[in-house]
Amino acid sequence: MKPSVGIRDVAQHAGVSNATVSNVLNRPDVVAPATRQRVLAAIEELGFVRNESARQLRAGRSRVIAYVVLDAANPFFTDVARGVEDAAREAGLALFLCNSASDAGREREYLELLHEQRVEGILVTPVDGESAHIAERGTPVVLVDRESTDGTHCSVAVDDVLGGELAVTHLIENGHTRIAMVGGPLSIQQVRDRYEGALRALANAGLPADSLTLLETRGLQVAEGRGAGERLVGLPSSRRPTAAFCANDLLALGLLQSMTQQGLKVPDDLAVVGYDDIEFAAAAAVPLTSVRQPRDQLGRTAASLLLAENEPDHEHRHVKFQPELVVRASSAVRR
């Protein structure tokens, strides 16, 4: 469509060589002020836009990192992304966000594309345990919110087992002995870990393992939480749990909504604990007790690990943060 003006056109128009134009672009200080002005004027006049592909091809480096998130609609991940972006900007890098939407195929496609693009680095919160396709291929990869199982990558995670334990211990201390765990699919590592933590809490308290009912969902979205709520209410009230621990806040919010719709009170009829402590948790119908993760720090740390990958003698590091229980009305002590 357009004649596409290149660096040579600018050079010709300004009466200099293309090397000089390149210098104006990359090392403005080495070129004489008068020439620089002339070149800048030519760039302006011709509407020249530098071709990043060519630049990258020759220079070998990119100015971009990418973060492949599990679910862009989950505020938890956008908050982590915020931390990543802040750290990236300080290093002069831009951040591209990609949404795998919990789909392993999409995740693979994005990773493939990003490798081909030769971005400076890739952050990923993987869909499932199989990290085969995340193998190193020249571009540094850091796992976010997931521990690297085989140690082939750096990783930044939160102790989800502890998180689950905190949540369920809290419920037990509040007198609950029939508890539901809402979450799934179990192929997601985070869900498995939080479940394991819940079981550990039971064991610690000397409760039988069948005190915990697993209500497995097909995903971690609000709608799935609503569905779980309906299933829960369908149970005979003698066997119905008095408390629910949800694998994330989206589920908890859906569950909450479903309870209200069906005329049940939270926390009186059902205590609810969520996970992530997203901003909406505190603004919910009943303010939500939740397990808080250091989202911002998670992101910042992930970014800095990624940037450190290029250092000469790099060893993969695995950072693990501690979660923290935030108690609100949804799990208040039963009257």
Added chain:
Amino acid sequence: MKPSVGIRDVAQHAGVSNATVSNVLNRPDVVAPATRQRVLAAIEELGFVRNESARQLRAGRSRVIAYVVLDAANPFFTDVARGVEDAAREAGLALFLCNSASDAGREREYLELLHEQRVEGILVTPVDGESAHIAERGTPVVLVDRESTDGTHCSVAVDDVLGGELAVTHLIENGHTRIAMVGGPLSIQQVRDRYEGALRALANAGLPADSLTLLETRGLQVAEGRGAGERLVGLPSSRRPTAAFCANDLLALGLLQSMTQQGLKVPDDLAVVGYDDIEFAAAAAVPLTSVRQPRDQLGRTAASLLLAENEPDHEHRHVKFQPELVVRASSAVRR
């Protein structure tokens, strides 16, 4: 670090020319099955990853579009992005998300970078009215959730004036005559339009213009809504509005939260109407009346307009959708 294996290495290893390798990659059908296998094996064995920069430089086209969003933490935009991505994938394109975070400088940087990257197209929900820096520079740009003022771009928008009118008319019909408009900064087009709609609703009902108090905020996040709530409660109760129309749901949720904390009831002490009808609106402390926009369709349409930009005799189109009021408990009729 790595010797970086290229197409020539693969060619040599498979005993063919580089052109053949390229063919295997781009037109697998033209190369003989036996050769193809051999080449694929070599690719696998050497761990070859195609260099997209080189490809794009030569081929001239990219396989990516980007969406520069106003606030990645706002579920409204991630929902729009979902629609964009669905449409993009159908066309074989990947989507990169960039977050301007309501910062004009960041927006400009991202746009600049994307132009330099020569992506296939750019979608943007701009920070402010000044669209000077969004000027065409070879890469098609489509405005999302904002009407193109000077007609230099395609755009997809929703009639925000009508939306504001719907919201406030609803409040007036419910008997409110002292209404607050919460939102800002007014440099954001959407806020201005919704405000204008609110004023129109007053005029239609024959109410004086001072029935509407503008509570201007510095942004459209939950925290700003909480702040507005405090300001609102600080007013002498004789002059305090009995209803609030918020420029988006995040503000409304913050406002709601602040009301509850301060011991005021919604809708009895204050009716609240939000805007966007994000999923969390229905799950809020008091289910939120809100103005719904066709988020998914907004995204899909934007993407298809973008893809149409490359057609031979393209004329810029401006699509405008109608919003719809969804009434819930937060604005129920006063008892």
Added chain:
DNA sequence: CCTCGATGTTGAAACGTTTTAACACCTGAG
């Protein structure tokens, strides 16, 4: 036996930058 078309394969020329080493020029010191 010659020709023709179909089928696979290839050499070499782009694509638009960055970068390196060399070059021209000038200024001030010896």
Added chain:
DNA sequence: CTCAGGTGTTAAAACGTTTCAACATCGAGG
């Protein structure tokens, strides 16, 4: 007057692909 050292500028060689026209091979039709 010469020379060392600095300051600006440049020619040309990459970077790793895609693509085009040309080329080889082969089976079939005349």
